[in-house]
Amino acid sequence: MKEQLNGIGMTSARTRARLIERLFEQGIRDPRVLDCFNKVPRHLFVDEALGHKAYEDISVPIGYAQTLSQPYIVARMTELVLQAPHHETVLEIGTGSGFQTCVLANVVSEVFSVERIEPLQQKARARIRALKLYNTQLKMADGFLGWPTQAPFDVIIGTAAPSEPPKELVDQLIPDGGRLIMPIGEEEQYLTVIDKHGDELDIQKIEPVVFVPMLQGVKRES
Numbered sequence: 496m497k498e499q500l501n502g503i504g505m506t507s508a509r510t511r512a513r514l515i516e517r518l519f520e521q522g523i524r525d526p527r528v529l530d531c532f533n534k535v536p537r538h539l540f541v542d543e544a545l546g547h548k549a550y551e552d553i554s555v556p557i558g559y560a561q562t563l564s565q566p567y568i569v570a571r572m573t574e575l576v577l578q579a580p581h582h583e584t585v586l587e588i589g590t591g592s593g594f595q596t597c598v599l600a601n602v603v604s605e606v607f608s609v610e611r612i613e614p615l616q617q618k619a620r621a622r623i624r625a626l627k628l629y630n631t632q633l634k635m636a637d638g639f640l641g642w643p644t645q646a647p648f649d650v651i652i653g654t655a656a657p658s659e660p661p662k663e664l665v666d667q668l669i670p671d672g673g674r675l676i677m678p679i680g681e682e683e684q685y686l687t688v689i690d691k692h693g694d695e696l697d698i699q700k701i702e703p704v705v706f707v708p709m710l711q712g713v714k715r716e717s
C-alpha cells in the first residue's frame with residue numbers, strides 16, 4: 496500500500512486530470528466532487544493487475560462477484576448527496592472497495608458504511624486507514640437493517656440494488672429533509688432519490704443504472 500501510494504507520479508496525475516475532464520463533459524460540475532478524483536487515488540481500490548483500468552470511466556471487478564462502480568456514477572451519487580438539504584452524516588450501504596466511502600469522507604463530516612462480505616470490508620479498512628480518513632466508521636452488517644445505533648442520518652446512500660426501498664432505511668433518515676439515494680429495481684434498475692418530509696416521501700427516478708443486487712445476511716468466510 497505504501498509503495499502504491501508513493502507511486503502516484505506524473506502519469507497518474509495526467510490520467511486523473513483526463514478522467515476529471517471526462518466527468519465534467521458528462522455533466523458533473525460540482526468542483527468538490529471533481530476534486531475527490533484527485534484526492535482519492537482510484538488505483539488503490541482495485542487489484543494491482545487491474546490498476547490500469549482504474550482511471551477509465553468503467554466499473555471494475557473487486558472480487559466476490561462485486562464491482563467498484565464507474566466513476567461517473569460515484570460522482571453523480573456524490574453530487575446528489577451534496578444537493579441534499581442536510582449532508583453532515585451519511586450512511587453508505589455496501590462499502591465494497593471503499594472508494595465511494597473515501598470520496599464521501601472528503602466532502603461530508605461523518606461517514607458510516609456497512610458491508611456484508613468480510614474480506615472486502617477488511618481491504619477497504621486498510622485503504623481508508625492508509626488515506627488517513629478518520630471521519631469514517633465501518634461495520635459488518637446486513638444493510639437492510641441500516642445502523643440503528645448511529646441513526647438518524649441526513650443521507651443514506653446505497654451501492655447495491657434492492658427491489659424496493661427498504662423501510663428500515665427510510666425510517667433511519669432524519670424526519671425533515673432526509674434523503675435516500677440508491678439504485679432500485681431488479682431487471683430494470685433506476686438510480687432513485689427519496690426525500691423525506693415527515694410522513695411524505697418525494698420519489699425521483701434519476702437515470703437507468705446497473706448495480707449488483709442488495710443481498711440479505713452477512714458472509715464471514717474468505
Ligand code: SAH
Pocket residue numbers: 557561562563564588589590591592593594595596609610611612615636637638639654655707708709710711712
Ligand atoms: N461502494 C462500493 C460498491 C461496491 S458493490 C465501492 O465503491 O466499491 C456493492 C457492495 O454492496 C458489495 O460489496 C456488496 O457486498 C454490498 N452489499 C450488497 N448487499 C448488501 C447488504 N445487504 N448489506 C451490506 N452490503 C451489501
